[in-house]
Amino acid sequence: MESGRVVLVVGVEESSTAGLESDDWTVERVGTVAAASDTFDRVDCVVTAADLPDGSGLSLCERIRERRPALPVVFVPATSDDELARDAVRAGVTEYLPVSVISGPDDLRGAVAAALDADPETTGGPGGADTGAVQVSADRTDELERYETIVEAVDDLVFAFDEKGRFTFANEAHESMTGNPAEDLIGKHPAIQVPDEDVAKTERIVRELLAADDRDHATFEMDVIRTDGERVPCETHIALMTDEDGEFQGTAGIVRDVSDRKEQEGLFSTLVEEANDGIIITSEGGIQFCNEQMAKMLGATREELTGQGVHRFVADEDRETVEEMFWQRYRGESDSARYEIDLCTTDGERVPVEVNTSLVSYQGSTGDLAIVRDITDRREREQELELYEKMLNAVPDLVYAIDEAGRFIAINEAGRELTGWNPDEAIGEHVSIGMSEADVAAGQRYVEQLLADDDREKAIYEMELHRTDGETIPAENHVALLTDDEGTFRGSVGVVRDISDRHRRERRLTVLNRALRHDLRNSMHVVLANAELLTAEIDDPDLRDRLDTIRHRAEEVNGLSEKAREIEQTLGTHETERRAVDLAPLLDTQVETFRDRYPSATVEADFPDHAWVEATELIDSAVGNLVENSIQHNGTDPTVTVSLSVDDDRVRVTVADDGPGIPEKERRIVKQGSETPLDHASGLGLWLVAWITRDSGGTIRFEDHDDWGSVVHLDLDRCDAPERADAHQATDGRALDDGAGALGSDEPADGRTDPGTRTDHD
Structure with a gap:
């Protein structure tokens, strides 16, 4: 054996190659196919594992055969496996030595020595040394027997043909795959079990190999025909066999059934394409x-x-x-x-x-x-979420989300300043850390109402927010349901707003309003009393006319004060939630009441049987104010007409009279929704009508008439009648109180409860 040789170990654990060093060669170690590829030209033998980080030992062997066909390769898989052994034969390994059969250093050292001493020109098995077939030395009978055993044990077809293309060898697998006993094939042409087109393909490939200087083996697909006529798709690896002088002696090869692989390839191909x-x-x-x-x-x-x-x-x-x-x-x-x-x-x-x-x-x-x-x-959703997060953190109010058990799952940064909570630490805590038991129960009731009413999107209620420093803050909680993609309830989300400033303003305005009305009313009483006394003492007609003017204006001021008190009581004690209201019976009741109260007036009505609208509970009060204003300001025998018209989306209420009409200035101010010191209305009746109509989601419109009376239209959203007319969401009639519906009363005349539809708040 020559000295100075190099044995390259690729990916085999050192524990398995301990003692491989020898005086006859040196050992180098690398871990990957890529690293080994750089050494092919200077090493004398390669010992490779089966599994490598960037490929396999078999792919490494194929690379070696492309560049150095005669370089010995000792294949050292972790365990022995028939299929792997067949692949090793096909790839052209020189020695096949699983780790599981290595008993000591001498086994691997002996395999390397045998591989280095093997004659590269000696043919053995079905192929030659330079064709990728396993090489065995003639004097190593045990090795030959081992490979013969492998050939007979494998499930693949192993064959050899002479130079005329007739069988000279066939292993026992031929009978199990094709039904043809191996001994019956010897001397026969492969056409006995191969389709004509594949026989022609094989002959063409052999001619190409014979004509090539750098290639003596090939792999291709063909069918094998069983004795029952069934075709079996196979992969064939074929190699040329030559004698010592390089003369063509025939071919040898392996045929593998790839039916399962073809089926998997078809499945994988479909999956890949679809x-x-x-x-x-x-x-x-x-x-x-x-x-x-x-x-x-x-x-x-x-x-x-x-x-x-x-x-x-x-x-x-x-x-x-x-x-x-x-x-x-x-x-x-x-x-x-x-x-x-x-x-x-x-x-x-x-x-x-x-x-x-x-x-x-x-x-x-x-x-x-x-x-x-x-x-x-x-990416778009992530950007949207990022934008929403920035927006929520920019909101000065507390924005939160809780799960179905009432535990926080999200809180914005504003919650820190408003409550003193650390948002991260508050996650997982129950809402009761910031609310009283009563407010928690109220919130649960509102959530239950939202769950029971598909048409209701949110609820708004007032509560007290408890800070970590013990202070309580009056707050308004806007609540909506949190659901998943399938609509299943997962909790709720809300916005909690500090309304301390609003409460302070409301208290101050209440004090100012009461003080103003009290002082104004008392002062007007003094004015009226003195006017009466002076009237009795003065005979001058001009002075008496002036006293009448004073008395008339004082009575107007007193009436305005009373109207303000009525509006405050009405709007201050009633919710602005919208619900289904049947206007027809409500207005029919009002018309009858006005006819009794004002017998000199003619009140005409044109109503359908039903006119369902989505409005607040005070909507009939708005219509009642229009009717009463028409009667009171239109002479001694006024005529007022109230009508209802219904289309697909809207319900229109029309109040028309034959009086002097509503001044343009009054109409303009009410339409624009605000007054100025130099441009203001003379009374509050139209303001009440406008406020109730707008709270009901409707619009108010004044129709121009140059020669007679006034016409006012209230347009409201039409809705379907509830499934149960007596449900708490609906109103279909109530008594008129004090000539203006519910004005001045603390409760609706029909005892209506809290509505259960959409809520609009500023």
Whole structure:
């Protein structure tokens, strides 16, 4: 044996190769296929494991056979396996020595010595040494017997043909696969079990191998015909056999049943082609394969993409990431990688994607398999969520979400300043950390109402918010349901607003209003009393006219004060929630009341049987004020007409009279919704009508008439009648109180309860 030889160990654990060193050779060790490929020209033998970080020992052997066909390869898998042994034969290993059968250092050292001493020109088994077949020495009978046993034990068809293409050898697997006993095949032409077209293909391949200087084996697919006529798809590996002078002696090969693989390939092919994600395989930076979805994603055809450099489709700022992820896997630092980048289509558009990659063996070399998912929608959702988060944190109110058990799952930063809570520490805590038991129960009742009413979107109620420093804050809680994509209740969300300033303003206004009305009323009483006394003492007609003017204006001021008191009581003690209201019976009751109260007036009515609207409980009070104003300001025998018209979406209430009409100034101010010191209305009646109508989601419109009376239209949203007319959501009639519906009363005349539909608050 020559000295100075080099044995390269690839990926085999040192514990399995201990004692391999020898005076006849030196040992070098590497861990990957890539590292081993750089040494082929200077080593004398390769000892390789089956599994390597960037490929396999068999793929390494195939590379060796392409560059140095006679370089000995000792294959050392972890365990013995018949299928792996067949693959080893096909790949052209010199020695097959599983770790499981190595009993000591001498076994592996002996296998290396035998491989180094093997005659590269000696043929053995079905192929020659330079054809990838297993080489055995003639004087090693035990080794020959071992390989003969393997050949007979394998399930694949092993064969040898003479130079005329007739069987000279067939293993026993022929009978089990085809039904033809091996001994019956000897001397026969393969056409006995191979279709004519595949016989022609095999002969053509053999001619090509004979004509080639750098290739003496080939792998291709063909069918084998069973004796019952069934075709079995197979993969065939064939090699030329030559004598010592290089003369052609025939062929040898292995035929493997690939029915299962074909079925799997068909399944995988369907999955790959039908996948919603892009699938791409690259090798040395070039695209070797991509599915239709990947081509669509890049805006090109598969043919156009094949062979293209993959980096041209990666955004400039992401190329370094892609390169680094590849080399981490190639160096064995990780098996796979997952990252997000932007791809650039052929049209220059950017597509955000999530990439999952891993190394694969593809067409004899190491490639990079990537599953590419378009995350445009997800990126947009993330950006929206980020925007919402910024918006919520910019809101000065406490914004929260709780689960179905009442535990916080989200709180914005404003909650820290308002409550003193640390938002992160508050997550998972029950809402009772900031609310009284009564307010928690109220919140639960409102949630239950929302769950019971599909038409109701939110609820608003007042509560006290308890700070960590012990202070309580009056607050308004806007609550809505939290549901998943299937509509299942998952909790609630809300906005809690500090209304301390509002309460202070309301208390101050209440004090000011009461003081103003009290002083104003008392002062007007004094004025009226003195006017009466002076009238009795003065005979001058001019002075008496002036006293009448004083008395009249004082009575108007007193009436205005009383009207303000009525409006405050009415609007202050009634909710502005909207619900289903049947206006027809309500207004019919009002008309009858006005006819009794004002017998000199003519009140005409034109109503359908029903006119369901979505409005507040005071909507009939608005109509009643219009009717009463028309009667009181239109002379001694006024005529007032009240009518209802219904279409698909709206209900219109019309009040018309034959009086002097509503001044343009009054109409303009009420329509614009505000007054100025120089432009204000003379009374409050129209304001009350406008406020109630707008709280009901309706509009008020004045119709112009140059020669007679006034016409006022109230347009309201039409709604369907409730399933139960007596349900708490609906109103279909109530008594008129004091000539203006519920004005001045603390409760609705019909005893209506809290409504259960939409709520509008400022």
